[in-house]
Amino acid sequence: MKELYDLNPQQREAALYTEGPLLILAGAGSGKTSTMTHRIAYLITEKGVSPYNILAVTFTNKAAGEMRDRVEALIGGGVGMWILTFHAACLRVLRKHAGLLGYEKDFVVYDPTDQKAAMKNIVKEMNLDDKRYTPAYFLSVISDCKEKALDPKQYLETYGEDHKTKIIYQAYTAYEKLLKKNNAMDFDDLLLNAVKVFEKDEAALLEYQERFRYIMVDEYQDTNQIQYTFVKMLAERHSNICVVGDDDQCIYQWRGADIRNILEFENDFKDAKVVKLEQNYRSTANILSAAHSVIANNRSRKAKKLWTSKEKGNKLAYYRADNERDEARYVAQEIDRLKTTDRRYSDFAILYRTNAQSRTFEEALSAREIPYRVLGGLRYYDRKEVKDIISYMRLVQNPADDLALMRIINEPKRGIGAKTVEKLQTLAEVRDISLFEALLDDAVVSSLPAKASKGIRQMTGVIQSYSREQENFKVSDIYEGILDKTGYRKALEEQNTLEAEGRLENLMEFKSVIYDYEKGDMDLALPDFMERIALLAEVDNHDENENAVVLMTMHSAKGLEFPFVFLPGMEDGLFPGWRAFEREEGLEEERRLCYVGMTRAKERLWLTSANVRTLFGKTELTRESQFLRELDKHLVDGDAIIEKKRSSRSAPSLDGYAGEKPFNPFDSLKYVKEQANDLLERNIPMEDFEPGDHVKHPKFGIGMVVKVGEQIIEVAFRDGSYKKLAIGIAPLTRYIKE
Ligand code: ATP
Ligand code: MG
Numbered sequence: 001m002k003e004l005y006d007l008n009p010q011q012r013e014a015a016l017y018t019e020g021p022l023l024i025l026a027g028a029g030s031g032k033t034s035t036m037t038h039r040i041a042y043l044i045t046e047k048g049v050s051p052y053n054i055l056a057v058t059f060t061n062k063a064a065g066e067m068r069d070r071v072e073a074l075i076g077g078g079v080g081m082w083i084l085t086f087h088a089a090c091l092r093v094l095r096k097h098a099g100l101l102g103y104e105k106d107f108v109v110y111d112p113t114d115q116k117a118a119m120k121n122i123v124k125e126m127n128l129d130d131k132r133y134t135p136a137y138f139l140s141v142i143s144d145c146k147e148k149a150l151d152p153k154q155y156l157e158t159y160g161e162d163h164k165t166k167i168i169y170q171a172y173t174a175y176e177k178l179l180k181k182n183n184a185m186d187f188d189d190l191l192l193n194a195v196k197v198f199e200k201d202e203a204a205l206l207e208y209q210e211r212f213r214y215i216m217v218d219e220y221q222d223t224n225q226i227q228y229t230f231v232k233m234l235a236e237r238h239s240n241i242c243v244v245g246d247d248d249q250c251i252y253q254w255r256g257a258d259i260r261n262i263l264e265f266e267n268d269f270k271d272a273k274v275v276k277l278e279q280n281y282r283s284t285a286n287i288l289s290a291a292h293s294v295i296a297n298n299r300s301r302k303a304k305k306l307w308t309s310k311e312k313g314n315k316l317a318y319y320r321a322d323n324e325r326d327e328a329r330y331v332a333q334e335i336d337r338l339k340t341t342d343r344r345y346s347d348f349a350i351l352y353r354t355n356a357q358s359r360t361f362e363e364a365l366s367a368r369e370i371p372y373r374v375l376g377g378l379r380y381y382d383r384k385e386v387k388d389i390i391s392y393m394r395l396v397q398n399p400a401d402d403l404a405l406m407r408i409i410n411e412p413k414r415g416i417g418a419k420t421v422e423k424l425q426t427l428a429e430v431r432d433i434s435l436f437e438a439l440l441d442d443a444v445v446s447s448l449p450a451k452a453s454k455g456i457r458q459m460t461g462v463i464q465s466y467s468r469e470q471e472n473f474k475v476s477d478i479y480e481g482i483l484d485k486t487g488y489r490k491a492l493e494e495q496n497t498l499e500a501e502g503r504l505e506n507l508m509e510f511k512s513v514i515y516d517y518e519k520g521d522m523d524l525a526l527p528d529f530m531e532r533i534a535l536l537a538e539v540d541n542h543d544e545n546e547n548a549v550v551l552m553t554m555h556s557a558k559g560l561e562f563p564f565v566f567l568p569g570m571e572d573g574l575f576p577g578w579r580a581f582e583r584e585e586g587l588e589e590e591r592r593l594c595y596v597g598m599t600r601a602k603e604r605l606w607l608t609s610a611n612v613r614t615l616f617g618k619t620e621l622t623r624e625s626q627f628l629r630e631l632d633k634h635l636v637d638g639d640a641i642i643e644k645k646r647s648s649r650s651a652p653s654l655d656g657y658a659g660e661k662p663f664n665p666f667d668s669l670k671y672v673k674e675q676a677n678d679l680l681e682r683n684i685p686m687e688d689f690e691p692g693d694h695v696k697h698p699k700f701g702i703g704m705v706v707k708v709g710e711q712i713i714e715v716a717f718r719d720g721s722y723k724k725l726a727i728g729i730a731p732l733t734r735y736i737k738e
Contacts, residue, residue, distance in 0.1 A: 007031075007038060014242075014275040015039040018047060018214065021235070021269035022242040025262070027306040028291070028599035029282030032244045033559065036216055037067055039242065040081075041074035043214055051081035055212040055234070057089055059219050063559050064088070067218065082212075086227050087187060090194035094185070097197045097204050103183055110179065110186045115139055118182075122174045128167065136497040138171045145172065146188035147224055149195070152176060191226045198233045209237035219559065220245035220265075222257045232268065239269060247302055248295050251555060251593045253585070263302070280306040280599075282561050284313025286635050287605050291598035293632035298588045314604050316631075318638035320624070321610045322691050322706055324357075325516070328364035330608060331566050335549060336368055338564065338604075345371055349550045349562040351597050353575040355502065356380075356509045356615065357568065358551050371548035375556060381533075385492075385503040386510060390533060392482045396466045397526050400434035409435075412491035414455025420448065436460065455487075462486050475529045476514045483507065511617030519714075519722060554597040565601035567594075570609040570625040587626075594627045607636075611692060612706050612716045619716050621704055689713060695732045697725075 007015060011031050014024050015038045026032050040056060043049040058064050068083045082089060091109070098107055110118065119135035145155050152172040159165045179185065185193060198205040215235050217223065220243035223231070235241035243265060250259045266272045280288050285308050292305060317334075321327035335348050350361055359380035365372045380386060388411050391404035399405075410416040428438040438444060439460050445453045462485040466478050473481070483489040489507070492500045517532065518524050550562065569575050576590035598605060613622050689695065693705045695715060703717035712724050713732070725732065 007035065008277075008279055010275055010277050010279075011035045011038070014277070015042050017273055017275070018043055018049075019240055021239050021265075021272035023262075023265045023272055023274045024242065024244045024277065025246070025274060025302065025304070026244075026277035027246055027280065027304055028249060028596065029280045029288075029561065030277035030306060031279075031281055032246070032277065033063075033067065033218055034070075035277070036218055036242065036244050037070040037074065040071050040083075040214075040216065044075055049214060053211060053213040054081050054083075054216075055089065055214070056081075056083045056216040056218070057086050057231070058083075058217070059085060059222060060556075060559075063218065086223075086230070087190050090190040090230065093194045093197060093204075093208065094190065097201065098185075098193065100197055100201050100204065101193055102180070103185070103193075107183045107185055109190070110184045112139075112187075114184070115186050118178050118184075119171070119175060122171055122178065126167075126171065126174070128171075131494045133167065133171070134495050134497070136495050136500065138168065138175070140497055141168055142172050142175060143188050146186075146192050147226060149192060149226060149229075191230065195226060195229050195233065198230075205233060206237075208234055213238045213240055215241045217241075217243045218245075219249075221247050221250040221259060221262045222252045223261050224252075224257050228258065228261045235269070241269065248298070248304075248592055249558065249596050251558065251589060251596055253589050259300075276304060278304070278306055280308045281310075282602050283308065283599060284310050284603060286312050286315055287598065287601050287603075290316050290605070290631055290635045291595050293635070294598065294627050294630050295591060295595040297630050298591050300585075300588060315635055315637040317604070317606045318628070318636050319606065319608045320638075321608055323612045324360045324610045324614060325364070327568055327608050327610045328360040331361060331568065331606070332364040332368045332370060334566075334606065335365075335370055335564075339370075343563075344547050345549050346547050347563040348566070349552070349557065349560075349564070349600065350566045350568065351552060351554045351557050351600060352568055353554060353577065353593075354505065355553060356505045357574075359509055359513070361551060361568070365549060373548045373550055375550055375552040380506070380509075383503075383506055385507050388488070389479070389482065389507060389510060390530075392463070392486065392488075393478065393526065393530060395436070395463045396470060396478060396482070397530055399436040399463055399467055402428075402435045405435045405439075408459075409456075412487050414459070415449060415451040416455070420452065436463070440464075459486055470526050474518065475524055475526055476511060476518060478526060479511065479514055505616050508616030508618070512614040515614060515617070515619070515722065519724065554593050557600050558596055561600055561602055563601075563603045564606075565597070565604070566606045566608065567597050568608045569613075570607050570628050571613065571622040572625055573622070574613070574615070575625055576627065591627065607631075612704065614722075619720060619722050621716065689732070689734070693734060695734055697723075697730065697732055 008031075011034070014022065014035050018039070024032055024035060036056070040054060043054060044051055056067060058067060064083055064085050068081075071081070071083065082092070084092070094103075094107070095105065099105060116135050116139065119138055123130050123133060123135055123138070145151075150158060152169050155172060156165060156169040179189070198208070212234055215231065217231055222245075231241065231243075243262070245262045247259055247262050250257055250262075253259065266274065283291075288306055288308050295301070319327070319330050321330055331350060335345075339345060339348070352358065352361075358374055362372065362374070362380055374380075381390075388408055391401075391407040394401050394404040395408070406421065409421060424435060424438050424444070427444065428435045431438070439456055445456050447453075448456065462482060466473065466481060470478065489504070492504050492507075513533075514529065517529055521528070554567075567575075572578075575594070576587055580586040580590040607628065609624050609628070610622060613620060689705050689708055691705050691707055694702065695705055696702050697715070697717070700715075700717045700721060700723060701719060703715045703723075705713060706716050706722075707714040708727075713727050713730070714722070714724050715732070716722050
């Protein structure tokens with residue numbers, strides 16, 4: 001096994017330490033996953049352990065697949081070995097033993113869609129107000145319960161017997177009953193039931209304890225309570241358990257991950273050996289130190305520091321863009337600049353905080369014809385809600401667009417099923433009219449159930465009125481009108497789930513798209529807008545051979561590495577997200593995410609932020625991220641930019657603010673207003689304005705200069721409006737600090 005000699009002494013020590021509990025605690029890129037794969041190979045080839053006796057678990061299918069490949073590359077095969085995700089491992093146990101819990105062996109696994117359908121029936125049967133108690137709401141509470149191993153009764157006991165808890169209890173009970181009746185388990189059940197099998201049947205537990213003499217868990221810092229129990233029970237007999245993790249990379253507490261699992265491993269398994277890996281093989285010294293300077297601000301962590309024998313490498317680059325389009329343009333330009341012949345596009349990754357940020361990058365990359373892939377999420381224009389709203393707008397433009405109508409006829413839900421749609425289609429065909437016309441026939445609509453007919457009338461009414469009057473409305477007004485008057489927005493708001501929130505954010509983001517176009521063309525008409533959108537929406541940038549720039553969230557990038565990494569949106573309120581400011585732990589989790597993001601980079605790392613950002617339909621001044629302020633400035637090129645902006649009169653966000661209470665950028669316009677009270681008004685000739693300057697306009701109030709052209713100056717005002725004004729004519733005055 002030649003590769004083993006490539007390991008450093010600590011890695012080697014860990015790989016060769018096969019008997020007894022072992023904790024490999026190490027920072028990012030120190031070869032934790034590599035050590036684990038070598039350890040598996042060593043067990044098999046040198047110690048003669050059968051692959052059958054090995055269990056290795058991790059979190060994502062991608063990670064499990066990669067680990068399997070690496071092991072197979074080392075030993076050339078590996079039949080019988082379980083290298084799986086937690087869910088897959090539990091499923092295998094249950095396929096054999098679910099009978100113990102009263103399931104048939106061929107039980108089905110409910111995916112989220114099935115779960116929703118099941119819960120919907122229950123809500124209906126319980127005669128509940130489905131606005132207040134949405135299926136998604138119940139399901140998210142139930143999932144929380146299952147993660148904590150609370151059955152309905154225990155839930156009720158734990159959370160008291162008020163009205164709401166009782167209702168949840170009833171829904172939870174009914175849901176469990178329904179699943180059982182259908183011989184079904186949901187994803188949470190897989191983990192929970194596997195543990196139940198072990199608790200209930202000693203023989204079954206013994207079978208797996210004996211089989212899995214060697215157990216390994218990657219990314220142990222992200223295990224939740226049930227996963228922890230699963231592993232602990234299996235390891236109890238032979239205690240050959242090796243867990244690998246980094247407390248600095250725990251980024252799933254919001255999903256129940258318990259960082260204590262790793263911090264207390266030494267208490268859980270007596271005589272555990274701890275190996276710390278301190279050499280980082282992934283990143284240059286500068287990248288590593290920079291990541292360290294940020295994570296060092298977390299209080300609850302095991303102190304550790306990585307070193308590297310790699311050269312310092314380039315400094316980090318920081319770019320403070322004028323706005324989010326400028327940010328994306330810069331990133332695309334940098335990729336173009338560095339994509340030389342010996343580099344692939346797939347060497348570049350853009351890792352953002354929220355999926356909604358992908359849109360501007362997709363557009364900027366398309367503009368330069370750079371291939372890209374959006375991972376773990378859809379391309380912006382492929383997202384359901386975006387397609388829905390585009391369909392509505394297409395209908396306003398042309399009510400006879402049957403395809404568009406089919407898409408939204410039951411969005412939001414109007415109680416129109418597939419059968420009804422089919423009937424309507426037949427009718428339209430027979431009469432040779434469009435589907436929309438069919439829906440205008442009162443006799444037809446009246447024959448539908450009350451809810452459906454009401455919904456249809458409302459929808460056709462909205463589309464018709466905007467269709468007739470489209471010349472009199474701005475595109476953004478039509479857009480807003482559709483969202484409100486069709487009930488689309490409200491339906492999402494009432495779901496009250498993270499998923500719905502994400503969809504709402506994407507819809508708000510669509511408003512930014514419209515604003516962008518309206519900024520460029522004051523008289524933008526609907527057909528022009530639709531034409532431009534159609535082009536964008538249809539560009540198929542998917543590159544099958546994967547030589548494409550990778551776009552994904554920092555969460556999904558865990559465990560991966562890329563030569564060149566961009567972390568955009570380094571602004572308070574976006575990253576760290578404003579919710580993080582509510583609790584210290586929240587901020588620490590975001591900081592760990594920042595550490596994960598930074599340590600994905602092997603050679604070069606860019607951080608960017610935008611002075612003014614239009615996201616979720618709002619244009620706001622931003623403040624540079626707290627994490628930027630924590631960063632060791634000596635390691636950053638472009639620091640001069642921060643300094644310049646900080647000391648100059650144009651600094652919108654930093655003066656006198658550092659170190660104070662975290663700042664919510666969604667209040668940033670309020671902030672400008674507050675600051676304005678301290679500012680001294682002076683008249684300065686128009687030509688002097690620079691982006692970033694504070695200005696006042698008698699009608700629009702206080703704002704900030706975003707762009708200065710030859711004749712036009714663009715200003716974001718604190719009331720959220722964005723204006724293009726004529727230089728030398730518009731009565732703008734400057735605010736500067738004394
Ligand atoms: P993460 O915390 O991000 O999961 P990790 O600790 O699991 O990282 P790996 O992905 O295993 O780290 O390794 C990081 C990089 O370092 C990989 O490219 C790997 O090939 C390389 N590497 C690991 N150990 C060595 C070594 N001893 N010599 C040379 N390269 C190494
Ligand atoms: Mg790893």
